[in-house]
Amino acid sequence: MNLEFSADELAFRDEVRAFIGENYPRDISASALRDDMSPKDLVAWHKVLGAKGWSVPAWPKEYGGTDWTPTQRYIWSEENARINAVMPLPFGVSMVGPVIYTFGNEAQKAQHLPGIRSGEVWWCQGYSEPGAGSDLASLQTTAVRDGDHYIINGQKTWTTLAQYADWGFFLCRTDPSAAKPQEGISFILVDMNTPGIEVRPIKLIDGGYEVNETWLTDVRVPVENLVGQENKGWTYAKFLLAHERSGIAGVARSKRGVEQLREIAKLELLDDQPLISDFAFASKVSQLEIDLAALEITELRTLAGEQAGRGPGPESSILKIKGTEIQQRLTELTLEAVGHYGTPFYGGIPETGSNEYPIGPDYARHSAASYLNMRKTSIYGGSNEIQRNIITKMILGL
Amino acid sequence: MDFNFTDEQTMVRDSLTRLVREKYDSDSRRAVIASESGWRPEIWSQLAELGLFGMPFAEEDGGFGGGAIDSMIVMEEFGKGLVVEPYVPTVVCAGGFLKHAGTAAQKAEHIGGIVDGSRIFAFAYAEARARYDYANLESTAKKVGSGYVLNGHKTVVIGAPWATHLIVTVRTSGSKRDRDGISVFVVDKASDGVVTRDYPTIDGRRASEVFLENVSVPADALVGEEGNGLALIELVTDEAIAALCAEACGAMKVAQAMTVEYSRQRKQFGVPIGSFQALQHRMVDMFTEYEQSVSMTYLATLKLGEGENERKRAVSAAKVRIGQAAHHIGQEAIQIHGGMGMTDELAIGHYFKRLTIFDSEFGNVDHHMKRHIALSGG
Incomplete structure (x- = not known):
């Protein structure tokens, strides 16, 4: 047991660092919030990685994965986080991709996997509904067989960035008479340009628009878009959620966030001294860093387990709970660090090139919006209460 | 010992409750804060007509002889409706400076305008x-x-x-x-x-x-x-903090009640989510935090007239405790509302935002913890 990188791993790190240094698109703003960004910026790095063959490291090699060891994947995340890289969105790469290569047929793999790898095709998810959030299995959207089509009707919500999506994966009820709510659900791929789909943006508390309500009215989808077996969609949905959870911890990103927090706390003053030299504040930053160190090793243990053919199992719920709590705490401390400058609402105020007097330091601009926005992390991907239920049942056996 | 309001104070509170309920529903407020000016001068005039702005001033200065308890009552009601109009800057802060240190000429120049609503301060x-x-x-x-x-x-x-x-x-x-x-x-x-x-x-x-x-x-x-000026600034800001604590209490009360109500309405797994003990106990903790905050607001408000050390200790204690409670209640309210809590459409997010910013006004939790330590001989 050791935590050292081998010579090969160090060489890999240098290779990755050099590649990122040379190829990361320079015109992407590193500090921008996701919903401030143009769709082009959101997929720019994905496209570069697709061409290099590094866009889907976690996939099996036969589908375009890199066959990296857990350590190599860890190094990859770290190196990207160092520059705050805008990583490929998870909806294709981490969610529907693994479902398609695991449960899809050859035609579906051939049709969809290349576009996910390359970043050419934008995916969104159609899971949650207004009445089906934590209780996802109670979903009401129906898909009724009509010849060689399904006719889909219903309303989905929280469809992230659906305004840009080319395709979506939807959970629909195909057998309303099934004995249990988990039965009778199917996993269907839908071309978002199909007539009958209406996407309406939802304004969030940070002032941004990253999620939508998606209404489906008599949407005709070819039956060949069904993934796996009809009425077995819940199995695939759970598989997808477990995959989503293991990526949700965001350890490398949070490590970079702690560094940035320390940088801010060096610039911010308290009694004319750097804020970070204040014991009360510094101890909160260290507490966060300590929690993050524990999470990092826990995640590495989980990754090593996956390498040995286990999981991602219920222990990925720990990663989700701790990872999101840490992300939230990070933004809370950043907001605290900037003092009065968490108060202005910067939405619509130009970032640079304005002739007006500036309002506070640049690093304060996103502090409050990020804090507000990150409250979502303990709600999405299965709320942290649901994660605790999973651990209660699957690990504690209660 | 007496924690009751006078008949007059109760009357003012009741008319404010009505006004906030009628004029400050969340749709009206959303429209106002998005408007160009961001506030409603007509509400300000209405509040002046109610006599609100004269309450904390002495009769000889053109007021009605009240004090900090009146501001506490006003601000708790304002907190319930997230009223944006500048009562604290105008009446508590500017009014406080004039009241404690203004010359007769300065009082004559400004207080009349504050009371009738024509003079607004920041x-x-x-x-x-x-x-x-x-x-x-x-x-x-x-x-x-x-x-x-x-x-x-x-x-x-x-x-x-x-x-x-x-x-x-x-x-x-x-x-x-x-x-x-x-x-x-x-x-x-x-x-x-x-x-x-x-x-x-x-x-x-x-x-x-x-x-x-x-x-x-x-x-x-x-x-x-x-x-x-510093001792005067400390006195007036302590009075402002007590008023903001009352505002936070009003906002927390509504956030807490909205969350309980949402948990009654929202069904998952075939039952209201409020039937889950995991959530029930968390809402109990929110309620407890709120009650503790009301107590600390009373303490701070009632100690404003005491000696400097006693006043500062009580005010800092309140700002610490309520700063913590405001974060706790705001965060839990969003979490229990789930995705809906993240939307601009629901009022709860607006309460969360006000409760978030409260902490940084006139010193956050750490700042007041240090002041409390320094005043406690530690």
């Missing part, structure tokens, strides 16, 4: 590098002829876009962070050299960066003694 105390230290000032006033010339940059001045006048803290002598050498001025916002950049705040109010560029004011713009 309190420009914060500076870019000062954090929460009222003495760490770079803004200056220099004696020139019979008056003063003010220079400096005051930051995140709440309510300044609506204000006719500013209360400005500056250094008249000494060096940065000296306790001596700080003075307080009343500045007409229309004076030459007052430049503002206005913007909305996260919690639905408006604020300005205020730049003072060789602003000439007459000698009688000085409130209190030259160079001896």
Whole structure:
């Protein structure tokens, strides 16, 4: 047991660092919030990685994965986080991709996997509904067989960035008479340009628009878009959620966030001294860093387990709970660090090139919006209460 | 010992409750904060007609002889509706400076306008590098002829876009962070050299960066003694903190009640989510935090008239406790509302935002914890 990188791993790190240094698109703003960004910026790095063959490291090699060891994947995340890289969105790469290569047929793999790898095709998810959030299995959207089509009707919500999506994966009820709510659900791929789909943006508390309500009215989808077996969609949905959870911890990103927090706390003053030299504040930053160190090793243990053919199992719920709590705490401390400058609402105020007097330091601009926005992390991907239920049942056996 | 309001106070509270309920429903508020001016002068006039702005002033100054308890009552009701209009900057802060240190002429000049709603103040105390230290000032006033010339940059001045006048803290002598050498001025916002950049705040109010560029004011713009302003600033800001604590209590009460109500309505797994013990106990904790906060607001408010140390200790204790409660209740309210809590459409997010910003006003939890430690001989 050791935590050292081998010579090969160090060489890999240098290779990755050099590649990122040379190829990361320079015109992407590193500090921008996701919903401030143009769709082009959101997929720019994905496209570069697709061409290099590094866009889907976690996939099996036969589908375009890199066959990296857990350590190599860890190094990859770290190196990207160092520059705050805008990583490929998870909806294709981490969610529907693994479902398609695991449960899809050859035609579906051939049709969809290349576009996910390359970043050419934008995916969104159609899971949650207004009445089906934590209780996802109670979903009401129906898909009724009509010849060689399904006719889909219903309303989905929280469809992230659906305004840009080319395709979506939807959970629909195909057998309303099934004995249990988990039965009778199917996993269907839908071309978002199909007539009958209406996407309406939802304004969030940070002032941004990253999620939508998606209404489906008599949407005709070819039956060949069904993934796996009809009425077995819940199995695939759970598989997808477990995959989503293991990526949700965001350890490398949070490590970079702690560094940035320390940088801010060096610039911010308290009694004319750097804020970070204040014991009360510094101890909160260290507490966060300590929690993050524990999470990092826990995640590495989980990754090593996956390498040995286990999981991602219920222990990925720990990663989700701790990872999101840490992300939230990070933004809370950043907001605290900037003092009065968490108060202005910067939405619509130009970032640079304005002739007006500036309002506070640049690093304060996103502090409050990020804090507000990150409250979502303990709600999405299965709320942290649901994660605790999973651990209660699957690990504690209660 | 008596925790009851007088009949008159109860009457005022009841009429405010009605006004906030009728005029400050969440749709009206959302429209107002998105409008160009960001507030409603007609509400301000209505509040003036109710006699609200005269309550904390002595009768001989044109008021109705009330005090901090009246402001507490007003602000708790305002908190329930997330009222954005600038009662604290105008009545509590500017009113406080005038009440405690104003000359007869200054009182005559300003209090009548405060009471009838025509004179609106903002309190420009914060500076870019000062954090929460009222003495760490770079803004200056220099004696020139019979008056003063003010220079400096005051930051995140709440309510300044609506204000006719500013209360400005500056250094008249000494060096940065000296306790001596700080003075307080009343500045007409229309004076030459007052430049503002206005913007909305996260919690639905408006604020300005205020730049003072060789602003000439007459000698009688000085409130209190030259160079001896800090103790006065501490007194008035303590009164402001007590009022903001009351506002936070109002907001927490509504956030807590909305969350309980949502948990009754929202069904998952075939039952209301409020039937889950995991959530029930968390809502009990929210309620407890709220009750503790009300107690601390009473404590701070009732100690405002005591000696300096006792007052400061009580106010800091309240700001610490309520700062913590505001974060706790705000975060839990969003979590229990789930995705809906993240939307601008539901009112709960707006309460969360107000409760978030509360902490940084007049010193956050850490700041007041340190003041409490220092005053406790520790």
